[in-house]
Amino acid sequence: xITKIENLNKKFYNKQVLSNINLEIEKGKIYGLLxxxxxxxxxxxxxxxxxxxxTTGNVEVNELKLGKQTKNIVAFMPTSNFFPKWMKVKNAVDxxxxxxxxxxxxxxxxxxxxVDIEMGLKIKSLSTGxxxxxxxxLTMSRNAQLILLDEPFNGIDIIAKEDIKKxxxxxxxxxxxxxxxxHLIDDIEPILDEVIMIKKGEIVLNDNVEKLRxxxxxxxxxxxxxxxxxx
Amino acid sequence: xxxxxxxxxIRKWIYALxxxxxxxxxxxxxxxxxxxxxxxxxxxxxxxxxxxxxxxxVLFVLHVRKMNKLLFSEEGQFTFxxxxxxxxxxxxNLIGALLDIxxxxxMFLTIFFVNTxxxxxxxxxxxxxxxxxxxxxxxxxIMTILVMVFSGYSMLLVTIFLSMILVKTLFxxxxxxxxxxxxxxxxxxxxxxxxAGMLNNTNIRxxxxxxxxxxxxxxKVFMLLLFWYGISGYLLEKKVSA
Numbered sequence: 001x002i003t004k005i006e007n008l009n010k011k012f013y014n015k016q017v018l019s020n021i022n023l024e025i026e027k028g029k030i031y032g033l034l035x036x037x038x039x040x041x042x043x044x045x046x047x048x049x050x051x052x053x054x055t056t057g058n059v060e061v062n063e064l065k066l067g068k069q070t071k072n073i074v075a076f077m078p079t080s081n082f083f084p085k086w087m088k089v090k091n092a093v094d095x096x097x098x099x100x101x102x103x104x105x106x107x108x109x110x111x112x113x114x115v116d117i118e119m120g121l122k123i124k125s126l127s128t129g130x131x132x133x134x135x136x137x138l139t140m141s142r143n144a145q146l147i148l149l150d151e152p153f154n155g156i157d158i159i160a161k162e163d164i165k166k167x168x169x170x171x172x173x174x175x176x177x178x179x180x181x182x183h184l185i186d187d188i189e190p191i192l193d194e195v196i197m198i199k200k201g202e203i204v205l206n207d208n209v210e211k212l213r214x215x216x217x218x219x220x221x222x223x224x225x226x227x228x229x230x231x
Numbered sequence: 232x233x234x235x236x237x238x239x240x241i242r243k244w245i246y247a248l249x250x251x252x253x254x255x256x257x258x259x260x261x262x263x264x265x266x267x268x269x270x271x272x273x274x275x276x277x278x279x280x281x282x283x284x285x286x287x288x289v290l291f292v293l294h295v296r297k298m299n300k301l302l303f304s305e306e307g308q309f310t311f312x313x314x315x316x317x318x319x320x321x322x323x324n325l326i327g328a329l330l331d332i333x334x335x336x337x338m339f340l341t342i343f344f345v346n347t348x349x350x351x352x353x354x355x356x357x358x359x360x361x362x363x364x365x366x367x368x369x370x371x372x373i374m375t376i377l378v379m380v381f382s383g384y385s386m387l388l389v390t391i392f393l394s395m396i397l398v399k400t401l402f403x404x405x406x407x408x409x410x411x412x413x414x415x416x417x418x419x420x421x422x423x424x425x426x427a428g429m430l431n432n433t434n435i436r437x438x439x440x441x442x443x444x445x446x447x448x449x450x451k452v453f454m455l456l457l458f459w460y461g462i463s464g465y466l467l468e469k470k471v472s473a
Contacts, residue, residue: 052473053469053470078308079310083306083309150471
């Protein structure tokens, strides 16, 4: 097990965003964190990435409390374009190389070549799809034990989606766990091992994808509709 | 920590170099204006003092803006995701700012000495002789001024950083962050003055420069600086959500 979340709660003022989350994440699997907008997916990921602080509860990554050490083993890709505007692709690659011990520069350059992103380009000149691919390339080039991808398919075309899925699958190993948050179920269903559905800050379903399909004789998108739309 | 300073310099070296080139050209321009020797010296001294003042203000604005971006823009996540703690991130900003000031001082002192060389201004020797007459040790005076400049600027920046961090910690998702930071800054500054008044019963006067009173005052400033740095670093590490 790489991550253990116990009784996690998050409040923003009086608004309860996450309620009593309990979760165990195992290595060698790709998890889908599914739920509609505002369900708490991003908040949960940002807590595990140590970007925001939980109100109560306990989160451990590789038996370590969240902090400087866990940032070394958790790779998080936020949904926003978080790169400083002055940076070129090369600068960001060098930055990751300088800061993260687990960053594989050669692997990153290889991925960037595959998706046609040149090192000399200014990041702010990249299209939405290119930026997503670049963020994925940087994140997946870290040999991190826990990889968190927040809405990696937002606003991108079908070709870019296929490229991104390919990168995710190729870099998911027995030594790491990947969590992908999305409300675009069709896009990620084929690559998931486990699924976690979150509704209004509470986990409503957490199970193995194959097992769910066999037991319910439904696709994940239909199970999702059943959970969230009561269809 | 030093990697943050390194990337800050990768970002701005071209602007720093451009600024230096412009300042050098302005200085060279004065030599070709056809001024009389006394007019030339006056123009060089006046203009470089003005340029130094403008550069200092620009640097100060950039230092505050950098912290503002770190805390209140999405770019901040790029830094907060790195395996650095709050103290290191704050330290990098502070050390980076002080290094900028050192570079600025070195740049203008070099220009000053080059100008004295070409103009036979003899101003340095005259100043040293004057200071000797007053009985003050020149090196001690220079060290005192430098320590006062750096500790004063550090104190100002830490107070501003703390104000921003407090706003970020206490008010999530509020729009008037800059105004609120300024209000908090006023309160923290008042508090600083109050604490300094309680700790320090003596004002820094010219005749006290270099003596024990000044050293004690500086120690008190450093203690206050460390106190606010500790609180700011703690909040950044434990309470601030990026």
